[in-house]
Amino acid sequence: QKEVEQNSGPLSxxxxxxxxxxCTYSDRGSQSFFWYRQYSGxxxxxxxxxxxxxxxxxxxxxxxLNKASQYVSLLIRDSQPSDSxxxxxxxxxxxxxxxxxxxxxxxxxxxxx
Amino acid sequence: xxxVSQHPSWVICKSGTSVKIECRSxxxxxxxxxxxxxxxxxxxxxxxxxxxxxxxxxEQGVEKDKFLINHASLTLSTLTVTSAHPEDSSFYICSADxxxxxxxxxxxxxxxxxxx
Numbered sequence: 450q451k452e453v454e455q456n457s458g459p460l461s462x463x464x465x466x467x468x469x470x471x472c473t474y475s476d477r478g479s480q481s482f483f484w485y486r487q488y489s490g491x492x493x494x495x496x497x498x499x500x501x502x503x504x505x506x507x508x509x510x511x512x513x514l515n516k517a518s519q520y521v522s523l524l525i526r527d528s529q530p531s532d533s534x535x536x537x538x539x540x541x542x543x544x545x546x547x548x549x550x551x552x553x554x555x556x557x558x559x560x561x562x
Numbered sequence: 563x564x565x566v567s568q569h570p571s572w573v574i575c576k577s578g579t580s581v582k583i584e585c586r587s588x589x590x591x592x593x594x595x596x597x598x599x600x601x602x603x604x605x606x607x608x609x610x611x612x613x614x615x616x617x618x619x620x621e622q623g624v625e626k627d628k629f630l631i632n633h634a635s636l637t638l639s640t641l642t643v644t645s646a647h648p649e650d651s652s653f654y655i656c657s658a659d660x661x662x663x664x665x666x667x668x669x670x671x672x673x674x675x676x677x678x
Contacts, residue, residue, distance in 0.1 A: 481665055492655045492672040493606070537605065541665050548665040549596065554605040 452476065453540050455553035463561050468525040470556055472538030475519070482514055482521045483539040483550065493537055497523070528560045565589050566658050568670035575646055576678055582642045583673045585656030591636035592658035596667060597629075600653045612639050646677040 454473050462468045470484075481500050485493035499505045499512040499521065511524040521540075525532055535557045539550040565588040575581050585595055594613050598606045610631050612618040618631035630642040639658075643650055653674050657667040 483666070485669075492653075492669045495666060495668065498666055548594065548659060549608060549611055550667055551608075552606045 451553075452551045453538055453553040455536075455538050455556045457554075458556035459559055460556055461559045461561060462528050464528060464530060466528050466560075468528045468532065468558055468560070470523040470525070470536050470538075470558065472521045472523075472553055473519055474521070474538075474540045474551075476540070476542050477516075477519060479516075479519075479540045479542050481541040482512070483541070484510075484512060484521075484523045485537040485539060485552075487535045487537055487555065489535075496536075525558075528558075530560045530562050533558055533560050564660065564666075564668040566656065566668050566670040568656055568673050570673060571671060572674040572676075574676045574678065577647055578645055580642055580644045581646055581675060582640055583654055583656075583675075585639045585641070585658070585670050587637045587658040587660075587668075590658075590660045592639075592660060593636075594659040595633060595639040596657045596659070597631060597639075597641050598655045598657065600655060600672075606655065609641075643675065646675070648677045651675055651677045 452475050483498045484496045486496050487493045497512045499514045505512045509526045513522045535555040537555045538553040567586045569584045597609045600606050608621050609624045610618045610620045612631045612633040614633050614636050620626045633639040653672050655672040657669045
């Protein structure tokens with residue numbers, strides 16, 4: 450089982466719809482969870498992080514974490530063509546000096562005008 | 563806040579030469595800096611983790627003598643690709659983790675290396 454798994458995609462949604470991006474992780478001891486967006490040819494940029502079970506909202510983005518199910522998701526409301534990118538889920542198993550992220554392969558989102 | 567820069571943004575070099583890439587945290591001090599490599603249409607692969615003033619920790623399969631990392635200060639880390647070959651052509655991205663707590667990594671814009 451891969452450490453961080455994301456649906457292979459690509460995912461295509463119409464403009465204005467909700468895009469739902471899912472991610473599962475294998476290490477039950479994982480501490481923190483991140484969603485990054487990466488446009489083609491660019492480096493990743495942080496969208497959100499979440500540490501606790503439940504939902505965390507920031508504008509059109511909502512991250513959801515369920516540690517019991519080892520599942521983290523990202524919802525994008527009112528999707529815009531500018532949201533078209535690859536979304537990377539990242540998990541941090543440790544904190545402090547040994548902190549490092551493990552990334553999923555990413556899922557490509559396409560928002561149709 | 564939390565801006566990370568990289569220099570150069572792209573470089574083309576001949577096979578056998580060495581290339582140095584700089585990574586700087588501009589508005590914060592970085593406890594740890596990370597170096598990643600990304601091949602086309604693949605995910606990020608962590609190459610090494612570096613802490614200021616100490617030797618870098620390399621991931622399995624990454625040659626430490628080929629990819630030299632120096633973390634001279636809390637705002638600067640460098641990656642030198644020694645004796646570069648065409649198979650080293652890739653997108654190299656650094657990230658930095660703030661000293662102020664938390665484990666969020668902020669990424670630099672990346673350096674695209676092409677070895678001829």
